[in-house]
Amino acid sequence: MEIRQLHYFMEVAKREHITEAAETLHVAQSAVSRQIGNLETELGVDLFVRQGRRVRLTPIGRVFLESTKQVIQMLDSATQEVQEYLQPERGTIRITYPISMAAYTLPTAISSFRQEYPNANFQLKQNIYYDVIEEVINGEFNMGLLAPVPVEVDKVEGHVLFTENVIALLPKDHAFAKAKDVRLEQLRDESFILLPEGMHFRELVIQACAEAGFEPNIAFEGDDVDALKGLVSAGLGIALIPEITLVDTTPRFTVKKKIKQPQVTRTVGIITPADRQLLPTEKIFYNFLYDFFRH
Template identity: 45%
Template sequence: MELRQLHYFVKVAQKEHVTQAAEELHVAQSAVSRQIHQLEEELGVKLFLQKGRNLHLTPVGQLFMKRAEAILKELDRSVQEVQEFINPELGEIRIGFPHSLGVHLIPSVVAAFRKTHPNVKFRFKQGMYPSLIRDLVRAEVDLAFISPFPEASEHVTGEVILTERLSAILPPNHALANEEEIDLAQLKDDTFVLFSPGYSLRPIVWDACIEAGFTPRIGFEGEETDTIRGLVAAGMGVSLLPDMALRHTSELQPVCVKVNKPQVTRTIGLIRRKDEKLPLVAQTFHRFLLEYFNVQS
């Protein structure tokens, strides 16, 4: 059994598709199929079943998947530990974060860290709340910024590093655009521009509207803060965005108004796998972040 076979097997199991696995592995589809076939012959079992255009693990394939992932994870950790033992300053930090933090927060903290650790490399992975948790549990990232902070989890632990206020954003010609602050209920008759389902900011805004006594009427949905801001500035509706997402300016700019009642906030957490020691270089970055945000671990 070759290590390459395990890599190919795990990737096909994750993608449930040979072609997609081959594209991500940057190898020919035939090479992946051949290695999977050889692995099945060596084990004497069928690891996958064809269902439509996708491949699904057999029961014995699911059992083998757990072991294969553990082996590859341990191998990656061993290689990383050796590299960090030689020189921790040459290590790599794998970090996940939601799209809304990619404009300002992530670049700011990484730039600050690299002032004293210029040779440390970073591998970034953006995603929505469920995928960030999944990537962390699967050890595809070492640390993840996440919002909202998961209060209870079987697999991850961490700290709230920031609580951020959300403000209303309005088209420049909106009747309330000149107000310094408003109650959210004053927007009950407006059309809202919200994040698509699956993005953590959507339920925060939705729940705030319900608390204010109305159900928001959704006119448009988007997946980026720039998209939400641009649609509002173009007069397509109103929305709420974190203050951090409003620091960036563009030619098409909405009006930002403070929401007095209810106050709408989101928590931003820094999470890691529970009961598992971080790699040395990630430990250094974790300590730096807690100091950066003045958080007690």
């Protein structure tokens, strides 16, 4: 069995078409067909069912695909690790993160890191909270930047970098626009603008309101924090958002207010796999993040 065969197999499984796989791999169709045939002969099973010009994975083919993905990930990681041990300052840092980390936290850290390590590379992937955790567990990434940092999650370890406040963003003509701060209970009759269901920050807001003794009246939903800001600017309601997303500027026609009684906070940090070591360049960035946010 050859690594090349496994790459051919994965590409055919992905595209369900040998010709398209061959075009992507920049090899002849006959070469792909021959290698798949050799692989099936060696394993003694059919990995694909032919359906006209297309192919479909057999049940055993799907099982073999999952194992193949793990093998390729291990080989890629091993190759990368060797390269990074030789030149760790030129390695690649792969991070998955939710959109709330994209506006300020991650870009600021990366910009500062690259001043010290200008030859380091980054591969970034934006995803929702729970998918970030899953990507670290299944080996697609070794680092995830998250808020809040999960606790007691199997197969990942959480590392808190800092704790941030969640604040209220109000239209500029709101009754509390000139107040120094607000109690969350004072907002019980407001129209709330929240992120969609399934987003972890939405759950945090609903839980905070519950602790203040009420269920928020959800008037609108926005796909991301910037959408929440826009809807508040339009006077359609209020939103609770992470304070760090307003570091650079407050949106037009809005005011931001600290929340007290109860103070709403969330942790921000990194998750790493419990059963895998970070690669050398990733370790450098991991240690940099701790020092960066401590200062």
